[in-house]
Amino acid sequence: MDDLTQQLRTAVASSPPTRIDVDRLIADDRQRRRRARVLAGTGVAAAVAAAVVTPVLLAGPGADPAGLTLPPAAAGSSSADTSLCPVAKPQPSGPPAPQQSYDTVRDRPTERPDAGVARLTLVLRPALAAVVPAGLTVGGTIPGCDLVQFTYEKSHWYYYAHARLLRDGEADNVTVRLVPTSTDEPEGCDAAPAPGACTSSRLPDGGTVATGTATPGDEGFEQRWAKVRRADGTTVTVTTDNHITGGETGETPTVRFGPPPVLTVAQLTAIATTPGLTLYP
Numbered sequence: 001m002d003d004l005t006q007q008l009r010t011a012v013a014s015s016p017p018t019r020i021d022v023d024r025l026i027a028d029d030r031q032r033r034r035r036a037r038v039l040a041g042t043g044v045a046a047a048v049a050a051a052v053v054t055p056v057l058l059a060g061p062g063a064d065p066a067g068l069t070l071p072p073a074a075a076g077s078s079s080a081d082t083s084l085c086p087v088a089k090p091q092p093s094g095p096p097a098p099q100q101s102y103d104t105v106r107d108r109p110t111e112r113p114d115a116g117v118a119r120l121t122l123v124l125r126p127a128l129a130a131v132v133p134a135g136l137t138v139g140g141t142i143p144g145c146d147l148v149q150f151t152y153e154k155s156h157w158y159y160y161a162h163a164r165l166l167r168d169g170e171a172d173n174v175t176v177r178l179v180p181t182s183t184d185e186p187e188g189c190d191a192a193p194a195p196g197a198c199t200s201s202r203l204p205d206g207g208t209v210a211t212g213t214a215t216p217g218d219e220g221f222e223q224r225w226a227k228v229r230r231a232d233g234t235t236v237t238v239t240t241d242n243h244i245t246g247g248e249t250g251e252t253p254t255v256r257f258g259p260p261p262v263l264t265v266a267q268l269t270a271i272a273t274t275p276g277l278t279l280y281p
Contacts, residue, residue, distance in 0.1 A: 084118060085145030100156050104180040106233030109279040113152040113159075116279070120150045120159055123276035124176060128163060131267040137166040150176075159279075165240075170258040174240045176271065178279055181235045193225050193237055206231040209273065211265045220257035226268035234279045238272045 109116070125148055128138055140148045141162040148163045158179040165172040185191060187208050188200035196214030203209055207230045214223045223241040230236065240261040271277075 083147075084121060085140070085142060085147060085149055098155065103183040104233065105183055105185075106180070106280070108157065108180055111279070111281070113154070116159060117150045117152055119281060120178070120277065121148070121161070123274060124148060124150065124161055124271075127271050127274040127277070128174070131263065131270055132165060133262060135167065136262065139164045139166060165262055167262065170242075171244060172240055172242055172258070172261045172263065174238070174263065176277070177237045178277060179235050179237075180279060181229055181233050185229065185235060187229060191227055191229070191235075193227060193239060194223055196223075203228070203231070203273070209269060211269055213265065222257070222260050224261055224263070224265050224268060226265060226272045228269075228272040230278060232278055232280045234277075236272045236277050238268045240268060 111119075128148060132138055138148060139146055141164060142149055142151070148161055150159045150161045152159050156179075158177060160175065160177045163174040163176075165174060187210075189198035189210050189212070192198045192210055192212055194212070194214040194216075196212050196216075198210055198212035200208060200210040207228060209226060209228045211226045212224070214225075215221065221241065221243060223239060225237065225239040227238075228236045240263045242258040242261050244256050244258050
């Protein structure tokens with residue numbers, strides 16, 4: 001009789017009557033311990049332990065492995081790759097950032113963020129391919145990932161994607177951002193992401209679009225944007241610029257500006273008004 005058996009019997013002897021079958025309980029415990037020893041001997045226990053401490057690779061903030069593959073609807077498309085890159089979510093060194101709170105014109109989306117990452121990425125890749133001129137390479141900016149892919153920013157409730165348009169050693173930056181429209185969000189040029197020449201108009205569905213170009217200073221920097229406030233409660237902003245940062249790792253980055261961005265305001269508007277780029281599918 002081992003120590004655990006003695007402890008169980010002593011506890012039962014000094015307690016009120018019970019309906020628990022002590023002998024059955026002891027036998028089950030012995031069986032569990034024998035099974036644990038077998039698992040340890042075959043290396044299964046070590047594999048389980050490794051799985052516990054290994055960081056999960058995620059396509060978005062969700063932990064569902066299904067989030068690593070885009071929906072099969074894109075399987076026959078030549079303009080969109082159907083795979084998502086796994087993205088390691090680093091553990092924060094301090095307390096997590098609080099979620100920002102603001103009123104929105106519509107109840108916030110209930111879609112799981114990892115599902116949203118996959119759905120929106122499936123829409124963005126062909127939308128970019130449709131407007132980028134031939135001869136340019138569209139690349140992503142997520143480390144270890146060559147493709148453009150959305151990321152979910154939890155603390156501010158939005159999705160964003162960065163792309164690099166490469167041409168003859170130069171590169172343009174393209175950023176696409178989707179947020180729930182706030183109740184105090186200004187419309188038209190009052191909501192422009194940067195000062196400069198701006199025009200605005202109303203869309204057929206009742207939404208608005210503001211477009212413009214900014215060339216602050218004389219350093220050669222140029223930014224173009226299209227900001228769409230959808231009637232469904234989504235605000236989509238697409239920007240491009242010619243800002244280039246270089247330098248070797250560990251050195252102070254060098255900043256310069258390339259030729260004017262390739263994508264026109266009209267092309268940015270075409271991306272921003274793509275029907276599937278919405279938080280309310």
